[in-house]
Each structure stands twice: as C-alpha cells, then as structure tokens.
Amino acid sequence: MTIFRFSLIFTCFLTINHTFAQTDTIPTVPAEAPQELGESEPEAFVEKTTYGESIYRLVDEMPRFPGCENSDKPTALKNACAKDKLVNFIASELRYPKEAADKGLEGMVLVSFVVGENGDIMMPEVKRDIGGKCGEEALRVVSLMPKWVPGVHEGETVKVRFNLPINFRLQGDIVSEETDEKSQYKLIWGNAKPEGVPKSELERLSEETVYVRDIYGKVHPVSELEIEYFRGLKYKSVDGDDEISEEMAKLIRKAGKRGRLIFSAIIQGEEDFLTITQEFIIQ
Numbered sequence: 001m002t003i004f005r006f007s008l009i010f011t012c013f014l015t016i017n018h019t020f021a022q023t024d025t026i027p028t029v030p031a032e033a034p035q036e037l038g039e040s041e042p043e044a045f046v047e048k049t050t051y052g053e054s055i056y057r058l059v060d061e062m063p064r065f066p067g068c069e070n071s072d073k074p075t076a077l078k079n080a081c082a083k084d085k086l087v088n089f090i091a092s093e094l095r096y097p098k099e100a101a102d103k104g105l106e107g108m109v110l111v112s113f114v115v116g117e118n119g120d121i122m123m124p125e126v127k128r129d130i131g132g133k134c135g136e137e138a139l140r141v142v143s144l145m146p147k148w149v150p151g152v153h154e155g156e157t158v159k160v161r162f163n164l165p166i167n168f169r170l171q172g173d174i175v176s177e178e179t180d181e182k183s184q185y186k187l188i189w190g191n192a193k194p195e196g197v198p199k200s201e202l203e204r205l206s207e208e209t210v211y212v213r214d215i216y217g218k219v220h221p222v223s224e225l226e227i228e229y230f231r232g233l234k235y236k237s238v239d240g241d242d243e244i245s246e247e248m249a250k251l252i253r254k255a256g257k258r259g260r261l262i263f264s265a266i267i268q269g270e271e272d273f274l275t276i277t278q279e280f281i282i283q
Helices: 077-095 100-103 134-144 177-182 199-205 247-256
Strands: 046-048 054-056 107-115 122-129 151-153 154-170 185-189 208-212 224-232 233-241 260-268 273-281
Touching: 046 260, 077 134, 122 134, 134 154, 177 224, 177 273, 185 273, 199 247, 208 260, 224 247, 233 247
Parallel strands: 054 154
Antiparallel strands: 046 054, 107 122, 107 154, 151 154, 185 208, 224 233, 224 260, 260 273
C-alpha cells in the first residue's frame, strides 16, 4: 500500500499514558532462529556489506541479549532468559513520544540491526514506522542496549542481522474519533477465527474472500488489502488490490504454526478512508 500509509496497521484498545510505552505485548523477541520465506537463495541467509563482509540471518547459535550467561542451562533456556531480559530492558527505557500520544498513534515499529562479532549493535534502521517520532524513539532505545552475546556460525562469531518489533500502546480512556469509528467494523476472512486457524485449513482459506462488515451487517467494499506474516524473527508483507492475490495466497499457505497473519483492509469510512485490521493466529 502506498497512498494510505498514514493509517495504523495494528489496532489495539487505546489507553493513554504520556510517559511510558507499554511493551507487554511486544510480538516477538523469540528464542528460535529466523527462517526466510523466499525461494532458494544463492547464498542462503547471507547479505553482503559494501566492503564485502558477510552478514548472516540464520546461524548455528543466534545472538542474544546479555545477562543469562552465568549458567550451565541449555542454550534454549538461555535464549528464553535473554528474551525476558530484552523485554524488561525495552519496557524500562521506552518513552512514548508526546507527538504520537497527542495524535493517539499506536502500533508496531520494526527495527533492524546487526549484532557484530564482538556483540556491538551496528547499522540500526527502522524498517517500519507508525509516525509521531515512534521510530526515532525505538532507535534511541536500541542505541542504549549493551553488547549482546554474538552469534556463532561454524564455530566462529559472525555478524548477524536481528529484527526487533516493538509495540507501542497507549494507556487511558481517551479514544480518537477515527478509532471509535473503526470499532464499528470487523474484518472477515471466510470462517477463520482470530484466536486460532488450523494449519490444515490454510490451503482452503487462501482462496476465500476477505471483506469488512459493520455492526449493522452491511458489507463494505475493500479498496486495498495487505497481508503481513510474523513468526519468530520472520516477517513478510504483501499488498495488492481488493482481494487475495496469488502472491498473498502463497504467503498464507506457507504460514507455520504459532505464526500470525495480519490482514489490513482499506475501506471508505463516513468521511475518510479507514484501515481495518484483524490478526489470525495459526495453530
């Protein structure tokens, strides 16, 4: 989607707090290694810097936030411990930008960075922003992070790219008129239930129609549709016209268990275009 990028991709219940950003619903800081959705790549999961250095996206042992190394526990448990410490670190450092709070903006900011061979945080950049200086705040918090435990591949420490989604949520009882209007609509995807879609149903659902219905039962035409997929560090989005395209269908069929499919449909509201979103969890 290009024209309506100002619309929020993630819809949450708005509550206001002008000081702290709630991070209890950070979507992913997972222990498992990322996997790409694309077809086979000539140099699987490796990108090159301008100096020809390799940056990996999948390694034998992924980098992790520090603080869990003084232990004889298995790597998986250390990863889980590191995830908790990372979430706590973000929760303690993140501040809701006043500009975003005043506008009632909330949603997910996706930050990408590279963990160097010595654990340094390098090349941070915002891959997805919601405006209101939330992207700048996410970068500020990333800049405060201590050195990580570096990733290891074939016995050597290497540079590894890490994608970190940070969810900004507001606290309070103030609800914007746009958010109030959005609450009158619901996105429908066949008979799929948001709380759980069986993996075995994805083939059939990939051919279903996505539509938006209001509280009175009226169906509203979809102008543009976008589908995003999250699982662990895996992220991919596909947008198109008013229905599930073949590329979207492929993305749906590839979705794995414990992954999340987020549909965003643009419709004509009472006075302006609205983005109606719905998340579906794959079982």
